[in-house]
Amino acid sequence: MPSEPSRLSKSRYLSGLQCHKQLWWRVHEPEAPELSPSAGQRNLFAQGREVGERARRHVPGGELIDLPFHQYDNKVAATREALQRGVPAIYEAWFLADEAYVGVDILERTSRGYGVIEVKASNSRKPEHLPDAAVQVHVLRRAGLQVERAEVMHLNRECRYPDLSNLFVREDVTALVESVLIGVPDELAAQRRMLEGPLPDVPIGEHCTSPYDCPFIARCWPKLPDHHVSKLYRIERKRALELEADGYATIYDLPSDLELSMIHARQVKAVQSGRMVVEAALTKALAHFASPLAFLDFETVSLAIPRWPGCRPWQQVPVQFSVHVEERGRGLVHHEWIADGPEDPRPALAAALVDACAGARKVVAYYASFERDCLKQLREAVPRFAKDLERIEKRLLDLLPAIRNHVYHPDFGGGFSIKKTLPALVPGLSYSDLKVQDGEVATVELQRLMLQGAELPAGERAALRDALLRYCERDTWAMVKLLETLRSLVADQLELF
Template identity: 30%
Template sequence: MLSKTDFIQFLNCPKSLWLKTYKPDIYQEGEFSAFAQKLAKEGYQVERHVRQLVERWTDAAAYSFQSEFEFEDQLFARADMLRENEDGTIDIYEIKSSTSVKDSNPHNQLKDAAFQTIAATRAGRSVRKIFVVHLNKNYVRNGEIDPVELLIFADETIRVKGLLAETEQEIAAAIEFLKEAAIDERSCSCLNLSRSHHCDNFDHFNSRIPEYSIYSLPRLFGKKLENFVTEGRLRLDQIELEEVSRLQQPILQAHNVRNPYVDLADIENFIGKLSFPLYFLDYETFASAIPIVDGTFPHQQMPIQFSLHVLHENGQLDHHEHLADLPELPRPLVEAMENVIGDRGSVISWNKSFENKRNEEMAVAFPDKRDFLLNLVERTVDLMDVFKTGYVDIRFNGSTSIKKVLPVVVPDLSYEGMEIADGTAAMDGWNKMLNESDPGQRIRVRQALLEYCKLDTLAMVRIFQFVETLVSGSHVNQ
């Protein structure tokens, strides 16, 4: 029986769905599956507020939640909410945690609604209208959640009904495909997609592709990627330098010469702009579909923690940190930074756009801290930039993530074995800490959060010191 979740997976990668169905012991649950589960969890949070709102309506009895439709052991759908109309028709409501209606892969909400409509129709119901309920991006919490202001009921009847014929054909194709007892498992349709859009089981279906391939080239998509695939040129040694962009060329060069690509002038230019003391700064944030703190909006990335390593010109290294122990606007965090960050010296982050965006948001939230926060923005440089064009090792596999760079350039420092080892786990950990009734467990989770964030900035220090040795070593050799 084809469910809505299965159908959306089929649209993204048919063979991935087949593998999940016929070989569940081989199938890998990866980032796509984890993200789908996150969306479902957030959707239930939003549904609670939809229920509260509907209970106030004079026609509340006409509405029901999680109604199921089945058709001849072929289709199964569960409508988030539906309305029984006086004329015997129904209105279908898809409840989403997004702040707009998504109309493209990998999570096409209009296709979601079209599948629901077809399943309901085949089960004998007549669908009058189709709505997508989503969050209002302009809603700012002020006291108790106001579902009237929080929720937007988008009437998508015209767009969804315009997709029904196409969706019918796709459903038929999915049902027929799942009847196949065996398929060619040597490739999948994700070959024509960039690496960030690959299915969770890409490696299973494309095992002939080497570890370092055209998918190691960042921002490779569209016609250029399609041409390489059509021509069977998947290995990096099959690609000419002039065929790729300026940012892709260092990766190709590093692969072809079997040594890191190093542009000393680029690195020296980065270091030459720095002034001591150096403040290595990292935020951890918490975001939720439903704002948990007054003054915040849906999915706002609210800083809850910082780690700061301060490297002085004489080599002295200091560390400072802050972690919120309750849900609150991050004024205490800003004040803690004010106490330890002076008015001179460069602020170094990894992917500075993230930290700077948070500083700009906090400057709006706390006008009296505006000068301090915007001064941080002006002084912030991005250590990640060095690893785009200054130092590129093929072992980064086309990534500039600190998790990819660190084990290559500073192999003695690692995130392995940590209870919390990434930003998503940090969000979950902070939420768990807040709701933990056992004081001992609360302390344990708190310590894990501090250790993770501290390692982020220590990693930046050590990576920066590695970069310094590249320049000082070249001068010695001269």
């Protein structure tokens, strides 16, 4: 049986703490399309569940309340029964008091009462973990339990596979929680009253993205006009609001005497003239891109619980690459590698990568610091290729700043990611024809291919693998075409003079 709308739960309380309007929609429109989790969110939930299960091993001897999620009352009754039996710990203990249900990840018996342990899949404790623990302590105390300790148990960024004995850090947050507790009863009452009335009127503000992005932003926030001042490249929200308050709603409205950074000045010039702006210095910047070139892109997976030597929680591990390389007499040749099993992919990936980049004078990447980090990590993981990988790292060249510091097209929309610059500079080429169209989905699907691929039907597995290969290939092909376009822009300029 689903919960009754009038009853609050821990997750509802926390969303109400962020915004009453958000909570009202969550309760009264539980089927709202905005509430369907994205592939990335589903992946985070699944990894969070794994972390929760693993955490139990670090508080052994407990009993799991193992009932279906929506059987709240049965879970409360089973918890009460386990408490009466005096078990040393309960995993997924449930309580109802003050018209609110809460689930406790781990309830541990202490010398004089109980300790609440909130397990988090993050690498550190965050401010938003405190109200989470506080509402649990409040409900448990109202249910008659003597709660004397509250802890946040989060992942430990110092942990390295294969030694997972220090996978978690337990932080005692009792004193901090006691100070938050004071506001809980009033807030619970305010949320209950609000839910019985019509949709509350809550103005938009900083709370819409803090501590989490609200799923209803598209409903509440006004649609901004094209080239709104907030689209100036990386402008601070405060500065954009100031410009708006001064009467400059869009980039078209900005006066010519406004002091601007070089990039903003180029952006304003391009938008106001409706034409791409190309700086003469682009010629010099492109001189570094000397053939034969390789174009490199990595895709990574990020696992909460590490599973390969030397890896820490949530480390981004390269598991796929695409390389387009200029080869004498053969033109552009494509190399690719993808992991499709659960074993450590890095030794085989490193070998294939060194091979693919062997003849290149420079290795081009887009936002190269990411590729640099991947190469550094590969050097540590596969020492026998350390020297070769270091040579690739030393030859890295970043295409992104060549564009950002010299070119602005009105269709960039205030950003220089390859998803923005590619369709503007190379019309007809984008990611829209691909099954996997963005990095977040690629990460999730790579993880599925590697860790669950063996359970997939052969056809589905092959299609998934192919979709991932095509996505990564598009990234390096995009760089090839972008560089071609930039060179033609330079040639056009030379003709003008």
